[in-house]
Amino acid sequence: MSELVEELKQLIIDVLNLEDITPEEIQADEALFGEGLGLDSIDALELGLALQRKYNISIDAESENTKTHFASVNNLAQFVAESRA
Amino acid sequence: MSIEFVISAWRAWAPGLSDAADWQRWRLGEASLVEGDQPDVSFLPAMQRRRLSPLAKAAFATAYPLLHDRDIPLLCCSVHGEALRTFSLLRDVASGESLSPTAFGLSVHNAIAGQLSILCGIHSPALALAGGDFPLQAGLLEAAGLLAEGAQELVLLFCEEPLPEMYLASAQSAQSICATALHLTATASSEQGLRAALAPGAPEQVESAFARADYQLPLIAALTDGAGRVPVGQGWELCIHG
Numbered sequence: 527m528s529e530l531v532e533e534l535k536q537l538i539i540d541v542l543n544l545e546d547i548t549p550e551e552i553q554a555d556e557a558l559f560g561e562g563l564g565l566d567s568i569d570a571l572e573l574g575l576a577l578q579r580k581y582n583i584s585i586d587a588e589s590e591n592t593k594t595h596f597a598s599v600n601n602l603a604q605f606v607a608e609s610r611a
Numbered sequence: 612m613s614i615e616f617v618i619s620a621w622r623a624w625a626p627g628l629s630d631a632a633d634w635q636r637w638r639l640g641e642a643s644l645v646e647g648d649q650p651d652v653s654f655l656p657a658m659q660r661r662r663l664s665p666l667a668k669a670a671f672a673t674a675y676p677l678l679h680d681r682d683i684p685l686l687c688c689s690v691h692g693e694a695l696r697t698f699s700l701l702r703d704v705a706s707g708e709s710l711s712p713t714a715f716g717l718s719v720h721n722a723i724a725g726q727l728s729i730l731c732g733i734h735s736p737a738l739a740l741a742g743g744d745f746p747l748q749a750g751l752l753e754a755a756g757l758l759a760e761g762a763q764e765l766v767l768l769f770c771e772e773p774l775p776e777m778y779l780a781s782a783q784s785a786q787s788i789c790a791t792a793l794h795l796t797a798t799a800s801s802e803q804g805l806r807a808a809l810a811p812g813a814p815e816q817v818e819s820a821f822a823r824a825d826y827q828l829p830l831i832a833a834l835t836d837g838a839g840r841v842p843v844g845q846g847w848e849l850c851i852h853g
Contacts, residue, residue: 542661543661543662544657544658544661545657545660545661546657547657564658568712568713568716569713571712571713572711572712572713575709575711575712578709579709
């Protein structure tokens with residue numbers, strides 16, 4: 527799981543062009559959107575697309591759970607792990 | 612008939628040439644374009660910088676310092692706009708790939724005007740022009756219209772980037788990214804700056820921007836010299852005099 531967490535941090539940096547941020551600076555339990563890292567709604571779409579491409583998982587934009595899945599890197603890791611299983 | 616302007620300030624960027632001193636050396640033949648050089652936009656926070664393309668960065672490097680803390684109208688003029696971004700999206704469409712939402716939103720012709728107005732907090736009108744064959748003339752005429760309607764000052768930006776190879780059959784590509792920003796003020800209200808007039812002249816045939824992609828360079832040369840006559844369209848020229 528910690529490997530997946532690191533992989534997702536790097537994916538976030540690459541896909542969203544966070545040039546000045548290192549994986550170490552992203553706290554796995556910190557909020558990705560709004561407070562915390564400060565990502566916005568376009569980032570959410572971009573990240574969703576990257577997850578679909580890389581892990582071949584589908585994301586339901588209407589589902590309430592999606593908000594929870596995208597709340598932090600830890601949540602994303604858990605979501606990806608479960609969806610791949 | 613002639614239309615008067617005052618150019619209170621200007622900035623231009625091409626790879627390796629980023630301030631007035633660089634352009635002076637370019638005029639003297641002591642400096643030339645440096646391939647691979649990127650516009651410095653380190654004055655922007657990283658989270659604001661990350662969505663800017665190299666072309667948008669050149670637009671910011673030139674227009675941002677002129678707009679700084681001024682809520683004034685902005686005119687962004689580019690024949691091809693974000694051509695690389697648009698082309699890469701079209702390629703994804705053709706191969707059935709999902710489109711990047713960021714690239715999609717920022718491929719429109721007013722993307723740079725939008726990014727500048729958001730990041731500079733501008734509430735005044737922001738316009739994007741393509742300018743057709745004669746972007747300098749189109750941009751200056753639009754600027755004259757805004758000033759005649761009562762705007763006291765505005766920023767007029769020109770920017771272009773090299774085109775994807777597939778377009779080269781129908782348009783000449785810029786050799787490198789180039790951006791020029793002018794801070795224009797209504798003549799009555801300004802004492803400092805270069806006086807300029809858009810007037811009938813330029814007897815010789817003026818080349819279309821589709822045939823001459825580096826149309827900004829004669830303007831930059833005249834700005835650097837503080838004087839000069841720049842052909843801007845069929846039978847029209849911009850006369851700059853100090």
